[in-house]
Amino acid sequence: MIIGVPKEIKPQENRIGLTPDSVKTLVSEGHKVLIENNGGFEAGFDNEQYTNVGAKIVNKASDIFNDAEIIVKVKEPQKVEVDMIKENQIIYTYLHLAAAKELTEGLIKSKSINIAYETVTDDNGRLPLLAPMSAVAGRMSVQAGAHCLEKNQKGRGVLLGGAPGGEPANVLILGGGVVGENAAIIATGMRAKVHVVDKSEARLKQLVEMFGDKIIPEQSDKIDLNKLVAEADLLVGGVLIPGAEAPKLVTKDMLKLMKRGSVIVDVAIDQGGCVETSKPTTHGDPTYIVDDVVHYCVANMPGGVPRTSTFALNKATLPYLVKLANKGYQKALGEDKNFLAGLNVHKGHVTYKAVADVFGHEYVNPGDAIKN
Numbered sequence: 001m002i003i004g005v006p007k008e009i010k011p012q013e014n015r016i017g018l019t020p021d022s023v024k025t026l027v028s029e030g031h032k033v034l035i036e037n038n039g040g041f042e043a044g045f046d047n048e049q050y051t052n053v054g055a056k057i058v059n060k061a062s063d064i065f066n067d068a069e070i071i072v073k074v075k076e077p078q079k080v081e082v083d084m085i086k087e088n089q090i091i092y093t094y095l096h097l098a099a100a101k102e103l104t105e106g107l108i109k110s111k112s113i114n115i116a117y118e119t120v121t122d123d124n125g126r127l128p129l130l131a132p133m134s135a136v137a138g139r140m141s142v143q144a145g146a147h148c149l150e151k152n153q154k155g156r157g158v159l160l161g162g163a164p165g166g167e168p169a170n171v172l173i174l175g176g177g178v179v180g181e182n183a184a185i186i187a188t189g190m191r192a193k194v195h196v197v198d199k200s201e202a203r204l205k206q207l208v209e210m211f212g213d214k215i216i217p218e219q220s221d222k223i224d225l226n227k228l229v230a231e232a233d234l235l236v237g238g239v240l241i242p243g244a245e246a247p248k249l250v251t252k253d254m255l256k257l258m259k260r261g262s263v264i265v266d267v268a269i270d271q272g273g274c275v276e277t278s279k280p281t282t283h284g285d286p287t288y289i290v291d292d293v294v295h296y297c298v299a300n301m302p303g304g305v306p307r308t309s310t311f312a313l314n315k316a317t318l319p320y321l322v323k324l325a326n327k328g329y330q331k332a333l334g335e336d337k338n339f340l341a342g343l344n345v346h347k348g349h350v351t352y353k354a355v356a357d358v359f360g361h362e363y364v365n366p367g368d369a370i371k372n
Contacts, residue, residue, distance in 0.1 A: 001325045002032045004068025006061040007039035010075045012283035014042035014306035015313065017072035017093070020049040022314045022321075027054035031325050034058045034068055043306040065089075070325060074313065075300055082106035088347070090329055092321060094118055094133075097344055097355045098245045099272035104359055107345045113329055117317060119243040119352060120342035127242060129320070129342070131178050132312040134267075136302040138182030138238060141265040142171070144301070145234040146190065148263040148287060148294050155294055156261030158233050161191035168192045169233035174249055174274060176203045176217075179238030179267050181210070187234075188214040195228055225249070230257040237266040237274040243344070244354035250275040252290075260292040269297040330370045340366050347372070 003026060005017040016039050018026075023033045033055045038047060047057050058064050065071065065084035073093035077085065082103065085091065087110065095116035097104045107114050117129035127134075142160070149155035149169065162168035171187045173180045176198030187194045188211055197218040198204050204217035218228065229235065229250060235258075239246055246268040255277055266278040273279070277290045280299040287296050302309035320339055323332045333340040343351045349364040350356040356363035 001069045002034065002067055003070045003072060003321075003325060004034040004058075004064035005036065005039060005072050006064050006081065007036040008074055008303075009061075009078050009081070010300060010303075013075050013300050013303040015074040015303055015310045016040040016043050016045065016306075017074055018318075019310055019314045020045055020053050020055075022318045023050055023055045024053035025318060025322065026325060029322060029326060032056070034064050036061055036064055040310075043310045045310075070321075072317075072321065074310075075303075076100060076103055077107075079106070082110065085110040085112045087111040088113065090115065090324065092117075092317075092324065094130075094270075095344055096270045097352070098243060098358050099270065101359055104345065104350070104355060104361075108348050108350065108361075111348045112345070113343070113347065114345040115324075115329075115333075115339075115342040116243070116344045116352070117313075117342065119344060120320065121242075121338045123338065127178075129313075129316050132316050133302045133309060134178035134238075134240075135182045136305065136309050136312060137267045138179035138236075139186050140301045140304065141179070141183050141236045141238070141267050142186035142190065142192075142234070144286070144296050144298075145171075145236065145263050145265045148265070148296055149233060149261070151261075153287070153294065154261065154289060155263055156233060156259060158261075160187070160234065170231050171195070171234045171236065172228050172232035173197065173236045173238060175238035175240065175268075176200070176207050177238060177240055179240070180236070181207065183236045183238060183267075184211060184215055187236075192234075195232075197223065197225070197228070226254060226257055229254050230259075232258065233262050235262070235264045235275075237264065237268045237278070239268050239274040240271065241354070243352050245272040245358055246274045248274060248276045250277075252276045255291045255293055258291070258293050261294065263294045263296065265296045267301065269299050273297060333366070333370055337367075340370070343369070346370065
């Protein structure tokens with residue numbers, strides 16, 4: 001197959017869909033790989049590294065979209081890219097469609113085959129292609145939050161870990177999944193006071209086994225969330241409903257309870273955010289203030305550490321891509337129900353129920369869709 005990797009064009013997105021090592025693997029399997037000129041430069045990969053392992057460098061994204069059977073990206077296609085997608089072309093990337101009506105409609109209209117990293121599952125119901133970027137975003141959330149708490153960033157002027165004679169900051173983590181766990185790793189490492197809220201008692205027990213008394217577990221149906229929000233210096237939103245829009249756990253009214261200069265980092269912003277006042281921001285302009293609370297809502301946080309993120313992402317996504325290219329999408333998805341769960345839009349039909357429901361489209365079972 002011909003596999004194309006365009007340069008990412010979302011603002012401050014510096015990752016790339018394939019590393020040179022991944023290209024080497026695909027070429028060894030007999031596939032042709034097209035890389036857009038300098039597509040990997042910001043992640044530390046130059047053109048020569050790609051040509052040395054058999055890739056062809058292409059000057060224009062339009063030529064990649066015109067020639068490739070599979071398009072491999074990191075972030076969701078931007079409007080100019082959607083307009084270049086061909087009928088029956090396979091798009092393999094993060095999509096986050098439940099929070100993106102215009103993109104969903106564009107992909108439906110293109111009659112392409114769209115596989116979303118974030119809804120591929122494993123036998124335990126986990127999300128193996130989302131997990132590496134969730135881990136990066138979770139760790140970055142506390143780094144970013146600590147910086148935003150500095151006074152010159154309009155924060156409270158609080159050092160996350162405190163100091164002799166100064167109390168550590170209160171960190172409230174909403175969601176005990178991959179984002180929450182990794183946020184807790186950094187927050188506890190910085191010696192903050194860390195509360196982790198999750199609805200699952202079993203998950204909270206796992207986290208206590210990991211962190212001991214370094215965290216305070218809070219089961220969501222047994223707490224006064226208003227009180228925890230009011231006490232927080234840094235709130236990290238890491239709530240996820242796979243493939244669906246994130247629930248709004250922190251309302252605009254709750255924001256008024258927060259301290260002046262406190263910080264919200266809403267990692268769930270890719271899926272619409274779990275804070276009512278959240279709106280997507282960029283690495284170039286990452287924050288804004290509502291009711292004296294600093295909001296950091298960068299929708300592609302791992303793009304700020306593109307080299308680390310690209311390696312981590314490829315480790316997870318490459319085995320699935322090899323199957324996709326070697327077997328074709330119908331066989332690759334048909335024999336693996338977990339991979340099939342990644343199919344969101346297929347030839348004009350929505351094949352992921354949460355996306356169909358949120359936008360009022362007819363839902364088509366993905367197993368039935370790929371037979372046509």
